Amino acid sequence: MIFSLENAEDEITIAKKFPFVKLSLSFEELKIPQKNLKIGVIGFGPAGMFAALTLAENGFKPVVFERGCNIDTRKRDVDLFCGGGTFNPESNIQFGEGGAGTFSDGKLTTRINDNFTGFVLHKFAQFGAPPEILNKARPHIGTDNLCEIIKNIRKAIISLGGEVRFNTKITGIENANGGVRLTFDNETENFDRVILAAGHSAKDIFTLLKEQTPMEHKPFSVGVRIEHRRVDINRSLYGENPGLPEGEYMLSKHIGGRGVYTFCMCPGGMVMPSNSEPETVVTNGMSEFGRNGDNSNAAVCVSVNPEDFDNSDLFGGLKFIEIIEKSAYRHDLPYCAPGTSVGGFIDGKPTLDGLSVTGTYPRGLYESDFTGIFPEFVITHLKQGLKAFSNKLSAYGDMNALLTAPETRTSSPLRIKRNENGEAYGIKGLFPCGEGAGYAGGIMSAAVDGLRCAMWATHGCPLSKKENI
């Protein structure tokens, strides 16, 4: 089914067929879109994908620029790197078709309260996600399904007249004749509108825009990945009751005005090397749809506010993150991650002996209690948070569970400001979108922001509910 931006009847069709899909758009507010608008989309992660799909399904012919490869080539590059091979800075867990969340649990839970979340679920199901995502309280897709869904979405965009140009990195964005000029591969091309959905790992984009459009600091968080045995998490949550879904949890604690919380929990998953730059270490988690690996992992993060870094420097937050990622890298053990048992971390005597799990981080671990990697406040808060969580979930009392670090790409440290029509200030026709622009924090909220930016770019009016990320 095609969702028309112009035709309110589609809303009624969706509402009848999928009563759980909540759509309530004020279509009367819409202006007549100009179908001949030339629209570019930078990035093919959830935000760019949903922007391009919405545009294509509504008669536009978006041109998508993606610096990375198509999903099949990207999978090969990621497998090669995980197996000990060379790191490819343009084709990795962050960059390439599908964006940052392709090698993920594909969790579609979100804290945003937006009418479009039901619509995004419906679209994922239409392009191949298991239909159960439509009625689960905590839907997830899994890496295995995501890879196929992403391909199907790309094929739909192309079949509707859109273009997806892989291996094409945007290196220039500037005003041109009331629109936007993009530079790539020593060429330029002008667009009436450009949706900028480059994700928060595209630091070069922030540098490109620094002198052209205002940006502001925003809070983010950093921390570690914890791995427990999946059966221990299930037992902590359900006791001995069999037949329940693989256990998921979210824990949080306010300590001294700062939040410590678990994030992006992956039941039966793996810890993945998620760096996008050479000679750095970054962790994150993924699961397949079956969630049946031996371990369950989650990020345990500490909130970082602009007061915690040099906020007189626009890139102070980015530099804070960069220092952590570089400090974790050891030239004698390339791309190995620092790790320790929980007990070793709390006692300041790091050890990888006597663990209750076999770590899943594929490039291997070296012993570290993370001093010299994180600032002191992160370490003390992590220790206090882990102790507090052991009173909430018994598995957290396991001092032989494994910590791997650093988890740094939780959300963007910068926001690219946009006006009430979604446009960047100073660059007419540029629509900053998704996680990199600071308007999303996960697959669902990025996809919703992509939809919203597609509407802004074509209709000039925001249709969705308030942002509440």
Ligand SMILES: Cc1cc2nc3c(=O)[nH]c(=O)nc-3n(C[C@H](O)[C@H](O)[C@H](O)COP(=O)(O)OP(=O)(O)OC[C@H]3O[C@@H](n4cnc5c(N)ncnc54)[C@H](O)[C@@H]3O)c2cc1C
């Ligand atoms: C391993 C991992 C697991 C995760 N698990 C989950 C999960 O289970 N659930 C969840 O909600 N979230 C998860 N996330 C977070 C989620 O992936 C992101 O929030 C989401 O992908 C952000 O979407 P986006 O489209 O804004 O940006 P991205 O997904 O980062 O996409 C940006 C795209 O732009 C491209 N790009 C960058 N610069 C340029 C340029 N100059 N020119 C052209 N293209 C460019 C990149 O290659 C990339 O493909 C996970 C993230 C990771 C890394």
